[in-house]
């Protein structure tokens with residue numbers, strides 16, 4: 040299938056947006072903190088044309104599913120909610136959006152923590168911007184995409200995923216201050232690659248766990264008399280808090296500090312150590328890891344050529360990210376074998392990709 044098969048004409052415009060992987064700074068974005076995502080090579084493409092019949096028509100090649108929306112006041116579920124949400128937030132921002140034919144195809148793995156949802160939203164908004172000549176910039180695109188995800192897909196997400204999909208590229212790490220939206224593109228440490236492996240364990244408790252952690256962080260910030268945990272820099276401050284809020288806060292404070300250390304410029308070895316420390320903190324203090332993720336991370340950390348590894352995304356299942364030395368790409372196969380021997384089935388989601396090609 041392609042656009043023409045589905046809609047009987049050629050698309051008028053198209054736009055792409057990548058998925059992302061977060062290298063460091065986990066569970067910090069809803070604490071006004073710092074994150075270090077990068078774009079992955081996989082992208083979502085949206086093709087658009089005006090619809091002639093007053094209805095929106097959405098087609099996902101990945102799901103082989105077509106949705107037509109008769110009532111423009113009706114909020115659809117499933118993948119259509121993300122696209123419909125983007126159209127609705129544009130309207131709420133004051134733009135006139137006509138009925139659209141929308142064709143989605145994507146190489147971003149869905150539901151694996153690589154943010155196929157943000158890629159879908161950002162690509163939809165960027166394609167709409169082109170088609171309708173909307174005067175919005177890439178930051179506004181990210182903000183509209185986040186609104187669409189919160190209000191139409193019903194996911195209480197921070198701004199990281201959409202900012203990464205809208206502004207990051209595969210040649211840099213995007214340092215983002217999620218409070219001020221100040222950002223900087225940083226190089227990856229020399230002679231390293233990034234590897235992402237799925238643990239094979241679905242993120243079943245992810246939504247309830249995520250919401251609980253968000254609530255704990257809010258309560259902790261309130262107890263400490265700050266707007267958000269981002270306002271605490273000294274981990275000692277968290278020692279006075281009751282269990283488990285002391286450990287939740289310690290994770291956020293130390294995680295923010297780890298990101299800020301990377302921004303100062305670090306060796307691959309130090310970057311790896313900080314990733315390892317992040318995993319330990321997510322496992323012991325934030326308690327969002329599961330045995331499969333711990334096993335996969337442990338195997339990665341022991342593999343020659345791997346500088347460091349951690350769970351990435353919200354946790355409770357999902358994927359791990361590792362920093363690998365150039366020339367040691369075979370490590371991935373070795374890791375999968377050992378992981379299998381431990382009783383799990385992993386999968387390479389993003390094969391080692393190098394950022395410094397252009398440098």
Ligand code: ADP
Nearest residue numbers: 099101117118145149150151152153154155156
């Ligand atoms: P992640 O963002 O980590 O991939 P989410 O659960 O946030 O996981 O988003 C996945 C959802 O986004 C899918 O279930 C689907 O509804 C929607 N989605 C993303 N990409 C596509 C696509 N190419 N086609 C249809 N739906 C998609």
Ligand code: MG
Nearest residue numbers: 154155156157
């Ligand atoms: Mg998502």
